[in-house]
Amino acid sequence: MEGPPLSVTSWRNARKGRNSGGRSTEPHIRRLITLDEMIEDTEMEFQISAVNEVGVGPPADPIGPIRMTDPKGPPDPPINLDLSEPFAESIIIHYAPPLFDGNSPIIGYEIERAVDGTEDWEKCNYD
Numbered sequence: 329m330e331g332p333p334l335s336v337t338s339w340r341n342a343r344k345g346r347n348s349g350g351r352s353t354e355p356h357i358r359r360l361i362t363l364d365e366m367i368e369d370t371e372m373e374f375q376i377s378a379v380n381e382v383g384v385g386p387p388a389d390p391i392g393p394i395r396m397t398d399p400k401g402p403p404d405p406p407i408n409l410d411l412s413e414p415f416a417e418s419i420i421i422h423y424a425p426p427l428f429d430g431n432s433p434i435i436g437y438e439i440e441r442a443v444d445g446t447e448d449w450e451k452c453n454y455d
Contacts, residue, residue: 366396403430406437 366372373392378385404426413420425434439453 368396368398371395400432401430403432403434404428 363374371393373390373394375387375390377387406423406426408422408424410422411419412422421439423437437453438451440449441452442449
């Protein structure tokens with residue numbers, strides 16, 4: 329972005345015909361503002377106005393709607409899978425962590441096995 333940052337001290341969001349907004353007590357001289365108290369699984373729109381010592385300017389065109397969601401979810405699958413040292417009673421499985429952890433640390437892995445040609449998967453690790 330070019331130009332000086334705006335002093336932003338008010339906001340309004342609209343959700344399903346109900347408007348709410350607020351005014352901060354101090355100017356925000358930055359281009360990134362985090363708004364708390366969003367309502368999960370609700371579509372929201374946002375508009376923003378600049379404020380100076382003369383007053384509040386007109387709002388920019390609303391942006392959105394955007395659905396407010398929990399940023400955490402299930403991880404992607406592990407990568408670089410490989411098998412080695414297959415013996416009658418054991419095998420070594422090599423793998424690397426998933427590329428995306430679902431925005432939550434990986435706390436373990438669940439390993440399942442099935443006889444080739446069947447869909448009867450059963451858990452085989454109990455950490």
